Amino acid sequence: AVAAPAVQTGLPEIKWRMTSSFPKSIDTLYGSAELLANRLREITGGKFDIRIFPAGEIVPGLQALDAVQQGTVEMCHSCSYYYVGKDKTFAFGTAVPFGMNARQMDAWIIGGGGQELLDEFYGNYNVYSFLGGNTGVQMGGWYRKQINTLEDIKGLKIRIAGIAGEIMSRMGAIPQQIAGSDIYPSLEKGTIDAAEWVAPYDDEKLGFYKVAPHYYSPGWWEPGPVVHFYVNKAEWDKLPKEYQAAFRAASREAHIQMTAMYDHKNPQALARLLAQGVKLQNFSNEIMKKAFDISRELYAEEAAKNPAWAKIYAEFEKYRKSQNAWFSVAEAGFDRFMQSVR
C-alpha cells in the first residue's frame, strides 16, 4: 500500500470589502488604504484580498462604520469623529479640539492605554480599531476677511462640523454643514464667510484661495487627527492568526505612510499657495484661549452626563498634560531654533 502524501492546503483565500469614507481624489488619505490592501496581497500571495470602495459606492462616507457594524462590509477606512452624533465619545479616537498632536496620539494609543480604552468603547459598535493614518495638525481654514478679535467671530458663517462647530457657536459664529464640493461656490457668493478643510495639499486642489485669501493657522480642532481601519468583530475573529498578524503590521505601515506623505506634500503646496498671494495668518492668542476655555467647559458638561466620555476624557487629559510637559523641552526647543535659522 502506498501512503497518500499529506496535502498541505495552506491558508485560506479570503475576500473582504473595505468601504472608505473618502473619495479617491483625497489621494493621500485614500492611498494609505490602498497600501494596506496591496501589502496584504503581497504578504499572502494574493490569498487575503481586500477590495476598496470609495465613499458612496457601497454606502455614503459618513455611514462607513454602520456598514461594518451591521456586517454589510468586513471593514472600513474612516474617522471616529464622523460619528459624534451617536456619542461624542467617538471624537477621542480621531481628534478633539485642543487635544494631542500626531506623535502624542501615537504614544497614547500604542503605549499609553488609549487603544484599550477606545476598543472598550468601540466594542459597543461591534468593531475593532486599527491605526490607519494621521494628517498632522490641520489648518484653520480659509476666510474672506481677517479675523483679529473675538468680535470678528460673532456672526461668522463658517463651514465647520462636530465639536469644533459647537465651540464656534458658543463663540458667536454660525457653523454651517456643507459638502466639500459646495464650499467653493458658497465662499465665492458670500453665502458663507469661511470654511475649514484639511491642509495645504488638499486645500490647494479645491482652489479656496481664489475666493477667501486669508489662510488661518492652526486648526486647533484637528491637532493630530487619526484615521482608523474598523473591522467587524466576527470577521476579524474568523481570520487565521497569520492574517491577523499581517494586518497588524501592514496597517501600521499604512498609518505612518499617510503622515509621511502629508508631511512631504504640504510644504510644497504651501509654497505654491504663498506664491499665489495667499495671506497666511495666525489665530490670535485671545481667540485661541477663548476657544480653549470653551472646549473645557463643553468637555466638563459632557463628562457630567456621559460616563463613556468621562472615563476616556480623564485619561486623555492627564496624558496630554504629561506629553506637553515633555514635548515643550527637547522637541520644542529644537524645532523653535531650526525654524529661526531656516
Place this chain on the structure above:
Amino acid sequence: AVAAPAVQTGLPEIKWRMTSSFPKSIDTLYGSAELLANRLREITGGKFDIRIFPAGEIVPGLQALDAVQQGTVEMCHSCSYYYVGKDKTFAFGTAVPFGMNARQMDAWIIGGGGQELLDEFYGNYNVYSFLGGNTGVQMGGWYRKQINTLEDIKGLKIRIAGIAGEIMSRMGAIPQQIAGSDIYPSLEKGTIDAAEWVAPYDDEKLGFYKVAPHYYSPGWWEPGPVVHFYVNKAEWDKLPKEYQAAFRAASREAHIQMTAMYDHKNPQALARLLAQGVKLQNFSNEIMKKAFDISRELYAEEAAKNPAWAKIYAEFEKYRKSQNAWFSVAEAGFDRFMQSVR
C-alpha cells in the same frame, strides 16, 4: 493509475540572525527589533525565524554593519552614524547635527527620495536599509556646572562622539570617547565635566543626575535619530516575495513602535527626574547659533572633498528648509499654544 496529488510545499523555512548594536538594557530600542522578529514569526507561522543577539554576543555593537556586509549575519539593528569613521555620509541615515526631526526624517525617507539616496550610498556596503525606529529629539546631556556662554564651553571635557564631537571641538571643548558604563564614575570623579546619552527614560537608569545635575536641552546633534535594520543584499534577494513584503510591513511597525514608546516613557521619566532635583536648562541661543554655524562650515568642507556627502547634503538641506517652512505654521502654532496652557 492514480494520479499523485500535487504536494504544496508552501513557503520555505528561513532562519536569520540579527546582531543588534544595543544591549538588552536599552529596552525601548532593543524592543523594536524584538517586535519585528515576533511579528514575522506570527505572519509566517514560525517559518521566517529571526534570532536577535545583543551587542557583543556575535560582534561588538559598533561592528554590526560590517558583520552584515561580510555575511557573518543576515541582518543587524543599528544606527548609520556609528560608521562615520568609514565615511561621514553615513550620518545622514540616522542624524546630522541641526538636521531634521523624527517626522521630517520620515517624510524625507518615505516620501522625499531619501530612501533611494541612502540606499545608493549603502549599496557600496552590500546592504539594504529599512526604517527601524526613532528616539525623537534627544537631550543635550548632563553637566556638572551651568553652561551659560561660549566661554563656558572652552576646555569642557564632554563625552560626545562623531560629528557632534567635531563641532564641540571647534567650539573649544575637549570631546571624550567613553563607554556607557564608564560615564557615571568619570562624571563623579570629575574626569569629565559633561556627558550626553539619550533622553529622560534611558538617562534616568544610569543615574547621571546624582553627579551632574544640570540637564541641558535640546540635543541639537540628534534631532530625530533614525535606527535602521540593515539586511545583506544577497540574503534579501533570496527571500520569497511574501517574506520581503512581510518584512517591509513589520519593520515599519517596529519603526513607529519605538517612537511611540519613547514618547510614552520620556514624560514620566522627566517628571521623576525633576522630582529628584534635576535642573532643567536650555542651551542659550548664542551657543546654539555658534554650533549651527560651525556645523554648516564643517558640512561645506566635507562637501568639497566627498562627492557622496555633497550629493546627499544638497538634497537634505533643501528638504530641511522646506519642512521647517511648513512645520513653523500649523504644527508649531498648535504645540506652542498647548504648551502655554498646560
